[in-house]
Amino acid sequence: MADDADDAYEEPLFQRVIEYAAAADRDIVRMVSGHPDWDPPAALREGLRAYADGDPETFQYPPREGLPALRGEIADRRGVEESQVIVTNGAAEANYLGMAEALDRDSGAEVLVTDPVYPYYPGRTTMLGGETTRVSVGDNGHVDVDAMRAAASGDTAAIVLNTPNNPTGAVYSLEAVAELADVAADVDALLVVDEVYDHFDFSGRFESAVTLDRDNVVVTTSFSKALGITGFRVGYAVFPADLVEAALTRHTLVNIAASRPAQAAVLAALEETPPAYYESVRDTIRGRIDDFTAALDAAGAAYTTPEGAFYVLVRFEGFPGTLANVQRLIDDTGVAAMPGAAFGETYDGWIRFSLCTDRVDEAADRLAAYFDGR
Amino acid sequence: MADDADDAYEEPLFQRVIEYAAAADRDIVRMVSGHPDWDPPAALREGLRAYADGDPETFQYPPREGLPALRGEIADRRGVEESQVIVTNGAAEANYLGMAEALDRDSGAEVLVTDPVYPYYPGRTTMLGGETTRVSVGDNGHVDVDAMRAAASGDTAAIVLNTPNNPTGAVYSLEAVAELADVAADVDALLVVDEVYDHFDFSGRFESAVTLDRDNVVVTTSFSKALGITGFRVGYAVFPADLVEAALTRHTLVNIAASRPAQAAVLAALEETPPAYYESVRDTIRGRIDDFTAALDAAGAAYTTPEGAFYVLVRFEGFPGTLANVQRLIDDTGVAAMPGAAFGETYDGWIRFSLCTDRVDEAADRLAAYFDGR
Structure with a gap:
């Protein structure tokens, strides 16, 4: 550590x-x-072309929380309420919203991350006025749950995980993630789980943290890797019901909304792309x-x-x-x-x-x- | 006040x-x-269609500061260095970057705005941990420079203006904006000027604050109104040379970059749209x-x-x-x-x-x- x-x-x-x-x-x-x-999938390109021909009205602000059809499609696929979903400018903004909310809750200033770690999490922590504590991973690059539990304290505002993991390639078991949700809950912290590589599971073991349905877990991801479109900047966060409104306010004040042509293209890709x-x-x-x-x-x-x-x-x-x-x-x-x-x-x-x-x-x-x- | x-x-x-x-x-x-x-201009739609046909590589992350050709086009038109320009997710993010930088400089926690004011400025101030002071406008909805000067103090971190103004419709004189840059400089504050309506000047008097070339002035705008594309979320900030790097770091940590299809379409529109x-x-x-x-x-x-x-x-x-x-x-x-x-x-x-x-x-x-x- x-x-x-x-x-x-x-x-x-x-x-x-x-x-x-x-x-x-x-x-x-x-x-x-x-x-x-x-x-990228053919339907994504086709969706962008179709969007280019739309009425002027379709070129204006989408709802700040995301295009209704896209939000609905995400909610259906993930088995969550549509009201929990905020479509963001990529997973970057989604993760930023989750971390900012954790540090805004007056429940500590420390963010626990693994070591090695995707460097944007410590970067965001510093930007948001928090302090990072790194906890070395265990065998095969997996998160060390016991070491995380030992590190957590009253000053812990968030635990931030990434699974499937960059850079170690570990896919955490849902049990480990659930235990860390408990660890976070015990110190009134949020667990923020970045699942941006969710479509790249070779272990057959990956299960999203959204299935835990906890009131202190924020799950973030994007379509950047799954659809091969890191430049489109379309991602989303799934927030617990009680935490959505504050995140939506921040999202609005920072970005208003995610770019609409990109949202429209992603929606078309989701609807038309075969497994x-x-x-x-x-x-x-x-x-x-x-x-x-x-x-x-x-x-x-x-x-x-x-x-x-x-x-x-x-x-x-x-x-x-x-x-x-x-x-x-x-x-x-x-x-x-x-x-x-x-x-x-x-x-x-x-x-x-x-x-x-x-x-x-x-x-x-x-x-x-x-x-x-x- | x-x-x-x-x-x-x-x-x-x-x-x-x-x-x-x-x-x-x-x-x-x-x-x-x-x-x-x-x-929107025909070239914008055409740019989006052309983008849809590109190589997979063009679907990936653009440079975080913006597509080089777009950044260059903006710098040429505005008479600033390309290195001063950050392409953002609309004027919202540009203004957020400017305000965040002002409040991060340990030079006060107060943001001076006019009253009436576009409500996102006070909203951002609160989100960023600052305090808003509102200064009533003078005749015809113009900023009251003397009242602003009287309000400014050592605790002032930023003065935020909007010209042409929403909601009053006032177009501030460049002299007034320059005086407020001095007022801000006297208390080590930044002047953040939101010029999102820059293409809607009926007075013939509008001159952008970029022409002042001051080291404490941040100018933000977008293509949302000029090109009729509020949903595209493409804007930019022009920062003084010494302040670009910190803003770029924040931009990267929050958004990584602005959406690339929207950037490509705006670039095509800028290049091909006649006056x-x-x-x-x-x-x-x-x-x-x-x-x-x-x-x-x-x-x-x-x-x-x-x-x-x-x-x-x-x-x-x-x-x-x-x-x-x-x-x-x-x-x-x-x-x-x-x-x-x-x-x-x-x-x-x-x-x-x-x-x-x-x-x-x-x-x-x-x-x-x-x-x-x-």
């Missing part, structure tokens, strides 16, 4: 790696970012996991096998996950990835590779050759 | 009027909201102002003649601008408008009519008949 009052967030380091790779004088296999490289689309994308990622890890086996590197999401953490002996080493890899192998140190201390010896490229074999071969020759 | 610690924001009252009008059992002329009823489009929309509003106020003259009502924006404040003798009276107007005349009391005390005897309908003649006739018969 480590306190870190000076928590920054991912972007600068992220940006520096991307810029370094862009400036490199060689061909680069890009494995830094979680930007899908697959096609085969999602399955095919999952199959693609599954194949990349197999190919990449098989090549890493051959290279003798240690790695995490993701149960979900689309990242692999790799540890090369004597080559820790620093920015300098990641830059060295770009120069010497033409493979760009994220330093594990960007996510905290627990995996700072590791490097995170995103599988959003169809060149994972080539990347693994280059890495194997490089480490074989060292 | 009035302190109001319990400042709410427009939406609930706004929503209540809209819902009341929707539930009314008669034909309603809708003059509540500032939702353009005119067609005649903007002129024609202005002519439409100018005609509605003339028609509506002429009919009000005939009815003997007092009103403001807007120098800019697209609202008319009207005072009917013995009929103050309360929610109850606005509901009575809906029932008895079928004209829906906003209570002046929603904007503060100074014009709480008045009612605000939005000119975003082609039925202003009919509305004025109904009002004239009603007040003639009372």
Whole structure:
């Protein structure tokens, strides 16, 4: 466990790696970012075209909580009340609304997160005037429930989880999430669960925290990864009934509403896209996991096998996950990835590779050759 | 001048009027909201269609500060550095970023606004932990510079202006805005200028505060009104060079970026739309102002003649601008408008009519008949 009052967030380091790779004088296999490289569903494109032909009225403010049909579709699929759903500018805003509400309740100023952690959670905590406490994960990158329980106190305002997890690939059991909802409830805190990789479960174990139906659990997600549209900025939060109104006020004061053409396109995609689309994308990622890890086996590197999401953490002996080493890899192998140190201390010896490229074999071969020759 | 610690924001009252009008059992002329009823430019629709056909890569995160071509186009048009521009989720987010930065600078907790005022500014102030002080406007709804100077103190973090003004229709002189930049500078505060109605100047006097090039002035606006697309949520802020980075961090942590299809469509509209489009929309509003106020003259009502924006404040003798009276107007005349009391005390005897309908003649006739018969 480590306190870190000076928590920054991912972007600068992220940006520096991307810029370094862009400036490199060689061909680069890009494995830094979680930007899908697959096609969005045809119905999404069609929905956008149909929207472009609409009446001027359809170009004006949607209801601040989201287009009624989209909100209804989300509520139906998730088995929640439509009134609990706020359509947001991506999962980023949804998570921000959940965290802001937790810190606004005069019930503490501390946010508990795992280590490693997606750096935006500590970044948001700092922005909102709170303090982050990081709790190291346990085996296989899973949240350590007992350590979280030991860390929770009267000053805890929120526990923020991400499952399926970036960067460890762990898919938490619903039992673990339920236990953490109890831990949070015991100290009058909210549990905020970011499920942005909910469509990327390879374990068969993922169950959304919305099924817990607790009055202190906020669930956030987006269509960015599921539909391959990180640029559309359409996500949503499911709030407990008593917490919706305050979140909706904040959402309105910050953004008024999420962008309407993007909402309309997502609605069309949800209505018309067959399950085969999602399955095919999952199959693609599954194949990349197999190919990449098989090549890493051959290279003798240690790695995490993701149960979900689309990242692999790799540890090369004597080559820790620093920015300098990641830059060295770009120069010497033409493979760009994220330093594990960007996510905290627990995996700072590791490097995170995103599988959003169809060149994972080539990347693994280059890495194997490089480490074989060292 | 009035302190109001319990400042709410427009939406609930706004929503209540809209819902009341929707539930009314008669034909309603809708003059509540500032939702353009005119067609967006053809190039905007075409831009959206072209975007729908793009590579998967164009569906992913844009740069957090905005699409480079859009940011460049904005910088060129406004005569500022591209690095000063942050493309936001509408003017709402832009204004939120400016106000948040002012309150984050440890230079006071008070926000000075005019009275009447667009209710989101006090709402944002409360959300951000600040206190609002309202300063009554002077003649013709113009900001009272001397009263603002008298109100400013070491605790002032920001002065927030809106010009052309909603609801008074005043277009402030650049001299007045420059004086207020000095007032703000004297107490180490920021001046945040919301210019969302910048394309609706009928006075010929409007000059943007970006031309002042001050290191304590943040200018925010959007394409919502100019292009008739309030639902697209594309706006921007122009920050002084020293203040951009902190605003960009907040923007990233809250939203990551503005929605990309909407950004792409706005870019196409900016590149391809001739000046005649903007002129024609202005002519439409100018005609509605003339028609509506002429009919009000005939009815003997007092009103403001807007120098800019697209609202008319009207005072009917013995009929103050309360929610109850606005509901009575809906029932008895079928004209829906906003209570002046929603904007503060100074014009709480008045009612605000939005000119975003082609039925202003009919509305004025109904009002004239009603007040003639009372």
